Amino acid sequence: GAVVSQHPSWVICKSGTSVKIECRSLDFQATTMFWYRQFPKQSLMLMATSNEGSKATYEQGVEKDKFLINHASLTLSTLTVTSAHPEDSSFYICSAKNRDTYNEQFFGPGTRLTVL
Amino acid sequence: AQSVTQLDSQVPVFEEAPVELRCNYSSSVSVYLFWYVQYPNQGLQLLLKYLSGSTLVKGINGFEAEFNKSQTSFHLRKPSVHISDTAEYFCAVSDRGGYSTLTFGKGTMLLVSP
Numbered sequence: 001g002a003v004v005s006q007h008p009s010w011v012i013c014k015s016g017t018s019v020k021i022e023c024r025s026l027d028f029q030a031t032t033m034f035w036y037r038q039f040p041k042q043s044l045m046l047m048a049t050s051n052e053g054s055k056a057t058y059e060q061g062v063e064k065d066k067f068l069i070n071h072a073s074l075t076l077s078t079l080t081v082t083s084a085h086p087e088d089s090s091f092y093i094c095s096a097k098n099r100d101t102y103n104e105q106f107f108g109p110g111t112r113l114t115v116l
Numbered sequence: 117a118q119s120v121t122q123l124d125s126q127v128p129v130f131e132e133a134p135v136e137l138r139c140n141y142s143s144s145v146s147v148y149l150f151w152y153v154q155y156p157n158q159g160l161q162l163l164l165k166y167l168s169g170s171t172l173v174k175g176i177n178g179f180e181a182e183f184n185k186s187q188t189s190f191h192l193r194k195p196s197v198h199i200s201d202t203a204e205y206f207c208a209v210s211d212r213g214g215y216s217t218l219t220f221g222k223g224t225m226l227l228v229s230p
Contacts, residue, residue, distance in 0.1 A: 043220045093159050105218060107159040
C-alpha cells in the first residue's frame with residue numbers, strides 16, 4: 001500500500017514552453033502533497049505544500065507564478081513549470097501524506113525535467 | 117525550525133563490512149526522525165522511522181538506527197553491507213504538528229565495493 005506515482009518519469013522541452021507533472025496517490029487519500037526539487041548530488045529542497053481544495057503554500061524563494069500547483073482531488077496534485085528555462089532543469093519529486101499515518105510521507109519516483 | 121547534519125558526504129566500505137551513517141539534528145520541539153534511501157534516478161524509499169517508544173528502530177534491508185535524545189543523533193547502522201546497498205541515504209526530521217514538513221540532511225553516499 002501507499003504507492004505514489006508520477007508522470008511523466010522524464011521530459012525534455014524547449015525553453016519557453018510549459019510542462020505539467022502529475023503526482024497521484026494510487027491506493028490512499030492524500031490530504032497533503034509536497035513538491036520537492038533535487039539538483040544533482042544534492043538534497044531535496046521543499047518547494048511547496050499542497051492541500052486538497054486549497055492554495056499551495058510555497059517556500060521562501062520559490063516563484064508561485066512559475067511553479068503552479070493544483071491539488072484538485074485527494075489523489076492528484078499537479079506541478080506546472082511555466083515558461084521553462086534551462087535553469088529549471090532538475091529532478092522533481094512529489095510526496096503524499098496519508099491522514100492515517102501521521103507524519104510519514106510517501107514519495108513518488110521523480111520526474112527528470114530537461115529544458116533545452 | 118529544524119536542521120539536519122549528515123557528517124559524511126561519502127562513506128566507502130567493503131562488502132560484508134559493518135557501516136554507520138551519522139545524523140545529528142537540531143530542533144526546539146519534539147520531532148519524528150526518518151532515514152530514506154535513494155537509488156539513482158529514483159524517488160525516496162523509507163528505510164525506518166522513529167516516532168516514539170523504543171529508541172532502537174529496525175527497518176528494511178537489515179538497517180537499524182538508534183535515537184539518542186541527549187546527543188540529538190539518529191545514526192543508521194548495518195552489520196554487514198551488500199553491493200546492492202550502494203545508494204544515497206538521507207536523514208530527515210519533521211515536527212509533530214501542523215503539516216509536518218520534512219527537513220532533509222544533505223545526504224550520504226554509501227559506496228560498497230567487492
